[in-house]
Amino acid sequence: xxxxxxxxxxxxxxxxxxxxxxxxxxxxxxxxxxxxxxxxxxxxxxxxxxxxxxxxxxxxxxxxxxxxxxxxxxxxxxxxxxxxxxxxxxxxxxxxxxxxxxxxxxxxxxxxxxxxxxxxxxxxxxxxxxxxxxxxxxxxxxxxxxxxxxxxxxxxxxxxxxxxxxxxxxxxxxxxxxxxxxxxxxxxxxxxxxxxxxxxxxxxxxxxxxxxxxxxxxxxxxxxxxx
Amino acid sequence: xxxxxxxxxxxxxxxxxxxxxxxxxxxxxxxxxxxxxxxxxxxxxxxxxxxxxxxxxxxxxxxxxxxxxxxxxxxxxxxxxxxxxxxxxxxxxxxxxxxxxxxxxxxxxxxxxxxxxxxxxxxxxxxxxxxxxxxxxxxxxxxxxxxxxxxxxxxxxxxxxxxxxxxxxxxxxxxxxxxxxxxxxxxxxxxxxxxxxxxxxxxxxxxxxxxxxxxxxxxxxxxxxxxxxxxxxxxxxxxxxxxxxxxxxxxxxxxxxxxxxxxxxxxxxxxxxxxxxxxxxxxxxxxxxxxxxxxxxxxxxxxxxxxxxxxxxxxxxxxxxxxxxxxxxxxxxxxxxxxxxxxxxxxxxxxxxxx
Numbered sequence: 001x002x003x004x005x006x007x008x009x010x011x012x013x014x015x016x017x018x019x020x021x022x023x024x025x026x027x028x029x030x031x032x033x034x035x036x037x038x039x040x041x042x043x044x045x046x047x048x049x050x051x052x053x054x055x056x057x058x059x060x061x062x063x064x065x066x067x068x069x070x071x072x073x074x075x076x077x078x079x080x081x082x083x084x085x086x087x088x089x090x091x092x093x094x095x096x097x098x099x100x101x102x103x104x105x106x107x108x109x110x111x112x113x114x115x116x117x118x119x120x121x122x123x124x125x126x127x128x129x130x131x132x133x134x135x136x137x138x139x140x141x142x143x144x145x146x147x148x149x150x151x152x153x154x155x156x157x158x159x160x161x162x163x164x165x166x167x168x169x170x171x172x173x174x175x176x177x178x179x180x181x182x183x184x185x186x187x188x189x190x191x192x193x194x195x196x197x198x199x200x201x202x203x204x205x206x207x208x209x210x211x212x213x214x215x216x217x218x219x220x221x222x223x224x225x226x227x
Numbered sequence: 228x229x230x231x232x233x234x235x236x237x238x239x240x241x242x243x244x245x246x247x248x249x250x251x252x253x254x255x256x257x258x259x260x261x262x263x264x265x266x267x268x269x270x271x272x273x274x275x276x277x278x279x280x281x282x283x284x285x286x287x288x289x290x291x292x293x294x295x296x297x298x299x300x301x302x303x304x305x306x307x308x309x310x311x312x313x314x315x316x317x318x319x320x321x322x323x324x325x326x327x328x329x330x331x332x333x334x335x336x337x338x339x340x341x342x343x344x345x346x347x348x349x350x351x352x353x354x355x356x357x358x359x360x361x362x363x364x365x366x367x368x369x370x371x372x373x374x375x376x377x378x379x380x381x382x383x384x385x386x387x388x389x390x391x392x393x394x395x396x397x398x399x400x401x402x403x404x405x406x407x408x409x410x411x412x413x414x415x416x417x418x419x420x421x422x423x424x425x426x427x428x429x430x431x432x433x434x435x436x437x438x439x440x441x442x443x444x445x446x447x448x449x450x451x452x453x454x455x456x457x458x459x460x461x462x463x464x465x466x467x468x469x470x471x472x473x474x475x476x477x478x479x480x481x482x483x484x485x486x487x488x489x490x491x492x493x494x495x496x497x498x499x500x501x502x503x504x505x506x507x508x509x510x511x512x513x514x515x516x517x518x519x520x521x522x523x524x525x526x527x528x529x530x531x532x533x534x535x536x537x538x539x540x541x542x543x544x545x546x547x548x549x550x551x552x553x554x555x556x557x558x559x560x561x562x563x564x565x566x567x568x569x570x571x572x573x574x575x576x577x578x579x580x581x582x
Contacts, residue, residue: 127280128317131310132330132377135303146320 008178013205016182019095019169020162023102024110027158031107032151035114036144061115064108069101073171076101080172093174098182101168106158113157117150118143152221156214163210183209229292231256231417232277232385237286239272239441246272248441250286254419254434256384259411261428262421264438270421271314273438274387277419278311290385303333310378311387316370323349323365323373324358330381348380351406368399375403379410386410388420392427397535400427404537407431426536426553467541467551468506469582474498481523481576490547493523494579503582508541508553510578514571515562522573526550530568544570 038057078084080092091097121143129139144151166184173180175189183206190199230253239247247269254260262270275281277288282297289295295305310330318326327345336344349355352372357365362373371391378386388407392400408431410416422428428435429449437444437452445452472486476497484492484504494504512518518525528546540559544550550572554562564570 122317124313124315124317125319128313128319129329129333130302131278131280131306131313132333133303133306133381134329134333136301138333142319 009202009205011178012181012183012186012202013209015095015180016163016184016206017209019098019182020102020159020165023099023106023162024155024159026099027103027107027110028155031110031154031158032114032144035111035154036118036140038111039115039118039147040143058115061108061112065112067105067108068167069105069165069169070167070171072104073101073168076104076168076172092172093176093180095173095180097172098169098180101172102162102165105165105168106162109158109161110154113154114147114151117147117154120150121146149221152217156217156221159213159217160210163206163213230254230289231258231291232419233289233292234273234277235287235289237273237276237288238284239269239276239281240284245441247276247283250438250441250443252436252443252446254417256417257411257415258434259407259418259420259432261432261435262419262438263423263425263428263435264421267440268438269441270438271389274311274389274419274421277385278309278387279306307334308384309387310381310383310385312371312374312378312389312391314389314391314393316367316374318362318365318370318373318377320363321361322358323354323360323362326362326373327376327380330377334381344380344382345376348376351379351410352376353402368395368402371395372399372402372406375406379406382414384417386416386418386420388418390421390423393423397533401535401537404431426534426539426541430536430539467508467543468511469503470505470548471501471503474500474502484579486548488547490526492579493576494581495575495577496579496581498581505580505582506550506574506578507580508551510574511550511552512573513542513544513552513554513558513562513564514573515564515568516571518571518573520573521575523576524572524574524579526572528570528572530564530566530570533564533566542570544572546572 038061076097077092079086080089080097081087082092091100125146126139126143129142130136134142164184166188169180169182170185170188173182173185175181175185181189183202187199187202187206190196190202233253235251237247237250238245250269250273262273264270272281276283279295279297279302287294299305319329324345327348328341331341331344345358349357352375354369354372354376357369357373362370365373375391392403395403404427407418407420411418420431432449434447435449435452436446470484470486470492472484472492474482474484474494476482476499480497482494482496482498484494484502486492486504492504512520512522517527526546528544528550530542531545531549532543534541535556538556539553540556542552542554542564544552552572
């Protein structure tokens with residue numbers, strides 16, 4: 001195989017990693033704090049109205065967790081298209097648009113999983129930390145520490161969803177060669193062109209990469225069990 | 228001179244429930260103060276308020292003579308000198324060392340101070356060598372001792388304990404009791420603890436408060452409270468050897484009480500009708516051979532339960548009814564009693580007290 005081919009595969013792989021990695025990173029920076037706030041038991045008020053709002057909010061987050069990527073891609077497309085409200089930014093068909101699409105997709109996943117992980121930590125852990133002299137922030141940090149397995153699960157699930165996603169980035173990124181083509185969109189293209197061998201190769205690269213990253217995260221998670 | 232901890236007219240209301248009603252008491256510096264009462268009496272609520280985890284609905288708490296300001300949201304400075312051991316053991320998912328070190332770390336102590344503090348606290352609860360073990364892998368008794376070490380590491384001037392030995396085996400319970408009396412004796416630590424165990428209260432506490440349905444029913448030294456046990460105790464505080472039955476006066480001026488299951492107890496009072504009687508466990512003579520004595524009541528039974536309370540041992544003996552006898556550790560060892568040992572009990576008619 002000639003070197004431009006390898007170069008192209010490499011650039012496609014790196015773009016996939018960059019887009020999904022940044023989407024998950026930014027999503028975690030926003031989603032973990034929000035999920036933590038929602039997950040804290042003391043926010044479940046005693047009043048009926050508070051409870052209703054709480055249930056509604058949780059259901060909303062859970063619904064967003066299952067957002068169809070093509071719908072997100074469509075919304076981003078409409079927002080960024082030249083006649084859309086964000087058209088002047090000229091971001092349509094750029095990696096930034098793809099990151100935005102995946103960000104919208106993975107943030108609810110990170111919020112939802114963080115919420116249940118933090119909610120699963122008993123209130124007694126927070127009280128124990130407070131009782132031992134921790135400040136409110138230190139006690140919250142201890143709850144997150146106890147929920148660390150769940151937080152890592154949030155990252156694993158979000159990254160898995162992002163790296164395997166195709167419909168959303170296809171719409172927002174346009175699948176432009178050397179610019180916005182990722183492993184998943186490249187596979188779609190190659191299949192359409194009948195290049196099955198190439199499509200399968202790209203599929204193997206995608207799987208291998210996903211496996212390597214999950215292996216790393218899982219090792220971190222298992223280490224976390226023992227504290 | 229003021230109390231170390233003082234509670235004035237404390238009330239705590241939960242929706243639909245009054246957990247504490249007008250509770251007032253003072254605890255001296257260096258005192259061990261025990262709260263005794265049934266589940267739901269308000270013991271945990273009271274301790275949680277003292278640890279600043281809950282706010283009172285009304286009333287005040289004074290610590291070192293100064294009123295505690297519950298409106299402050301971050302209470303770490305107020306809590307600085309207070310350690311608490313919860314009834315349900317809670318430990319962090321980290322090593323035993325890190326668990327015990329936590330209170331010192333959040334106080335900004337140096338590495339060396341932390342190492343020394345953790346070492347001393349673990350030695351106190353006799354868990355040297357456990358530093359590297361994950362705290363969640365410990366047995367129930369060990370875990371509760373780590374929880375105690377966590378609270379002790381910060382060298383609290385006030386130690387709060389919520390039924391610290393509930394659900395623990397006698398060995399771990401007695402280690403905890405020993406530690407408590409030691410830190411109180413040597414460190415002059417003030418201790419406020421709740422317990423179900425009347426023996427524990429008697430062994431450890433200088434004073435006792437009986438808490439029932441949110442109110443303090445009695446307060447005072449063990450002897451003052453338990454000399455004439457009253458109905459509340461027999462019903463709730465799991466006082467041993469309490470029997471109800473029908474009493475018949477005899478021509479000799481005593482009474483024979485039918486307490487059921489074919490058992491009749493002779494008492495030194497004259498009374499006919501329904502009675503509730505109590506025989507203090509320390510008044511019961513225990514022997515491995517049949518007892519010939521002046522005691523009017525003799526029974527034969529099997530040892531069904533042994534509770535090691537440090538210097539004394541409490542034995543539950545199954546006869547027509549269950550009796551609890553209390554003997555010293557030395558006699559226990561000398562007599563070579565074990566589970567299912569056959570023993571004989573004797574107690575005088577004058578030891579049978581009417582409640």
